[in-house]
Amino acid sequence: MKKTTIRCPYCGARATLRPSSVVYGERAKPGGYLYICDRYPKCDAYVGAHQRTKLPMGTLANGDLRHKRIEAHKTFDQMWKSGLMTKWQAYRWMQGKFALNEDQAHIAKFSEYMCDQLIAACNQVYENLDMAA
Known part of the structure; x- marks a missing residue:
């Protein structure tokens, strides 16, 4: 798995790869991951990660x-x-x-x-x- 460093374009904090249940709770897809701003939930930015590679699907986005x-x-x-x-x-x-x-x-x-x-x-x-x- 390739390591990647992502910074939040809104607040400048790092974003960390975490299970999607952190954001979606019970509605999360099993095995799903997101890059989530380390200041979440104060900063509401995140983006999905590819299932296989765990690389970000795009850029962090707010609501x-x-x-x-x-x-x-x-x-x-x-x-x-x-x-x-x-x-x-x-x-x-x-x-x-x-x-x-x-x-x-x-x-x-x-x-x-x-x-x-x-x-x-x-x-x-x-x-x-x-x-x-």
Whole structure:
């Protein structure tokens, strides 16, 4: 397991890999982990960790940013869940639309601004489909 040091972008404290039950209690997925700001719960920043590698899935986020990322994921995931394109094609579309490389094209790394841009771009695709129908 690769050791990684993460600093909270909100308060500057370190973030530590901890079981997700620290945040989610009984609702936590078994075996799930999060990087949680050491000042939690005063500082509400955390991010999920990959099951296998325990590396962070993205950047630490507070409640507002987590909500925006969830919203962006719901809108973006419709692109491939609806059958409009495959999941791979949807991520390639995102990369091209925003000039991102493969490492950057993860909603868990997006700012609120980038989430808003992705939501708007996806909605534009859906509107164009409606017009063509």
